[in-house]
Amino acid sequence: xxxxxxxxxxxxxxxxxxxxxxxxxxxxxxxxxxxxxxxxxxxxxxxxxxxxxxxxxxxxxxxxxxxxxxxxxxxxxxxxxxxxxxxxxxxxxxxxxxxxxxxxxxxxxxxxxxxxxxxxxxxxxxxxxxxxxxxxxxxxxxxxxxxxxxxxxxxxxxxxxxxxxxxxxxxxxxxxxxxxxxxxxxxxxxxxxxxxxxxxxxxxxxxxxxxxxxxxxxxxxxxxxxxxxxxxxxxxxxxxxxxxxxxxxxxxxxxxxxxxxxxxxxxxxxxxxxxxxxxxxxxxxxxxxxxxxxxxxxxxxxxxxxxxxxxxxxxxxxxxxxxxxxxxxxxx
Ligand SMILES: [Fe+2]
Numbered sequence: 001x002x003x004x005x006x007x008x009x010x011x012x013x014x015x016x017x018x019x020x021x022x023x024x025x026x027x028x029x030x031x032x033x034x035x036x037x038x039x040x041x042x043x044x045x046x047x048x049x050x051x052x053x054x055x056x057x058x059x060x061x062x063x064x065x066x067x068x069x070x071x072x073x074x075x076x077x078x079x080x081x082x083x084x085x086x087x088x089x090x091x092x093x094x095x096x097x098x099x100x101x102x103x104x105x106x107x108x109x110x111x112x113x114x115x116x117x118x119x120x121x122x123x124x125x126x127x128x129x130x131x132x133x134x135x136x137x138x139x140x141x142x143x144x145x146x147x148x149x150x151x152x153x154x155x156x157x158x159x160x161x162x163x164x165x166x167x168x169x170x171x172x173x174x175x176x177x178x179x180x181x182x183x184x185x186x187x188x189x190x191x192x193x194x195x196x197x198x199x200x201x202x203x204x205x206x207x208x209x210x211x212x213x214x215x216x217x218x219x220x221x222x223x224x225x226x227x228x229x230x231x232x233x234x235x236x237x238x239x240x241x242x243x244x245x246x247x248x249x250x251x252x253x254x255x256x257x258x259x260x261x262x263x264x265x266x267x268x269x270x271x272x273x274x275x276x277x278x279x280x281x282x283x284x285x286x287x288x289x290x291x292x293x294x295x296x297x298x299x300x301x302x303x304x305x306x307x308x309x310x311x312x313x314x315x316x317x318x319x320x321x322x323x324x325x326x327x328x329x330x331x332x
Contacts, residue, residue: 018044019263022059024052024073025250029283036279037270043263052078052156059087064257069264071111072252077160079111079251080316088253091265099272100289103311104249113249113312114271115286117211118305119161120245121236122197127206135239136165136246139207140180148184149196149205153331154323157193157211161246162325163318164310168243171321178329189332194218201232211248212302216285220298237305244306248315250286 023030026049034045050058052073059068059082071082082088088110096105096112104113121133132143139148151158165174186205193210197218200208215235218226237245252271254264270276272289280286281294288294315322 016044017042017260017263018046019069019260019267020046020048020067021070021072021267022048022050022055022068022255024050024055024071024078026074027284029279032283033271033276033279036275037267040270040275041263041266043266045267052081056082056085056087059255060085066255066257067259068255069258069260070252070267071255072250074248074250075156075160075315076111076113076249076251076312077156077163077315077319079106079249079253080313080319082253083108083110084316087256089256089258089261091254091268093265093269095269096272101291103309104247104289105251106253106313107311111251111253112268112272113251114268114276114289115250115280115284116247116289116307117213117250117286118237118245118247118307119157119209119211120215120305121207121238122200122210122215123207123234123236124200124203124205124232125234127203130234130236133207133236133238135242136161137177138238139209140177140184142180142183144184144207146184146186147206148181149186149199149208150181150189150331151191151193151196151209152189153178153326153329155192157248158209158331159319159322159326160248160312160315161209162322163315164246164308166318166321166325167310167314171325174322175325175329178325178331182330197233198229201229212287212299213285216296216298216302219301220285220296235302237303239308240306243310244308247307247312249289249312250280 038045059066090109100112193214196208196210199205219230258264277288281296
């Protein structure tokens with residue numbers, strides 16, 4: 001019996017190749033990614049979707065018996081939580097290292113970024129001078145009193161932003177900044193990123209922060225209500241004269257007890273491939289992990305920007321300190 005045939009027979013005995021993907025991402029377009037991977041490899045993708053925290057608790061509770069092969073989620077802060085709980089294993093893959101810049105993967109190789117998003121400033125056109133809000137630091141300026149809307153200080157996107165700030169300017173200055181932002185709030189933090197953008201468009205506040213893909217979705221939409229919002233908003237990539245805009249990732253890691261480890265690595269390598277990168281950009285308005293053309297008209301309209309090169313692992317490492325600062329600052 002030839003080696004290939006023998007391997008085929010073994011695979012047949014073991015049942016069809018498959019992976020069990022625990023996904024905390026909430027994007028419809030991901031279904032196309034999975035279908036494309038199945039078509040290319042013949043490896044079936046079984047998807048368990050849920051809230052990121054619930055999936056983490058589930059993998060932890062299932063322990064060694066967990067069927068999970070891959071944990072897939074948005075935000076490096078969430079990936080760090082999985083690593084911190086000991087739920088992932090290191091993957092040594094030259095393919096992943098070559099495709100993913102070092103800033104966007106775990107230095108311990110336990111998780112990898114597959115798409116990028118920036119957390120940037122949005123203002124109501126005409127409501128304030130754009131020159132006032134060119135940096136994250138500007139959001140704490142006293143001139144903005146009563147003009148700022150913000151998502152909750154316990155939302156992972158804001159915790160990661162704070163985690164990055166702690167790394168760059170130290171906890172004392174970061175806390176001063178958080179207090180300044182809270183002093184400028186037009187209303188108590190509520191709602192998601194899209195709600196913040198809509199609040200600015202509605203005139204409830206003049207400036208906010210949100211991830212790029214939320215605005216690109218509005219900018220690329222044909223719906224009259226989205227067009228009306230987009231017309232009122234000016235986007236600003238912060239810190240372009242400094243370190244660059246805060247960038248976060250969507251990413252994944254292979255679980256510690258993955259029953260289908262080899263297939264799981266293939267899936268991660270697929271996510272880093274040019275074919276999969278198109279789905280991230282076109283399907284969910286995220287930037288390709290390695291830079292280059294997004295092929296997405298809304299992202300192209302928003303334009304190129306300078307991205308911070310800080311390794312996103314800092315967001316997780318500083319997450320606890322970030323939450324303590326948010327709490328002390330009263331950023332609810
Ligand atoms: Fe999101």
